[in-house]
Amino acid sequence: MKRLDKSSRHTVSFTLNGKAVREEAEPRMLLTDFLRHRIGATGTHVGCEHGVCGACTVTVDGNLARACLTLAVQVDGCDIRTVEGLAISNDRLGVLQAAFRRNHALQCGFCTAGILMSLDSYLRQNPTPTEHDIRDLLSGHLCRCTGYTPIVKAALEAAEELAGIKNSEKADV
Ligand code: FES
Ligand code: FES
Secondary structure, eight states, X not given: OOOOXXXXXXXXXXXXXXXXXXXXXXXXXXXXXIIIIIIOOTTSOOSSSSSSSOTTEEEETTEEEEGGGSBGGGGTTOEEEOGGXXXXXXXXXXXXXXXXXXXXXXXXXXXXXXXXXXXXXXXXXXXXXXXXXXXXXXXXXXXXXXXXXHHHHHHHHHHHHHHHHHHHHHHHO
């Protein structure tokens, strides 16, 4: 296989979970490999590598994207969010993450990062989802071990908690 020499690399500058990042990537490097192997952000998982399973889901400028279908060079200048950005701090899980933990909504966790990113994005736009809405959203993700019932339960519980937080923030203003 022909190796790309260093001169063919491009500098990619972007924000990752609010922090400025600058790193080099070969023209054909996938965002999944870039995040995991170049940046060391291994929270984004890789399953099918062709856009089907949803494990690699991240947001790019606020829009959900399959990182396995995105080239690293495409995110130059973009705002990227990954599962690492959902935690409140290093030792404090975000609301969605905590709900997943409480409800045993993961086993191997392979699908979890992508599901959390999709739910986080969805709940920002749709804060009061029905069970049907959540199941519809999850149709874009494959979980091979937990089963979807605890995932749906966790998502609905998190939605309720997030709506409560929003309401109390409004009341404080
Ligand atoms: S690894 Fe990207 S969708 Fe499966
Ligand atoms: S928890 Fe294992 S694939 Fe979903």
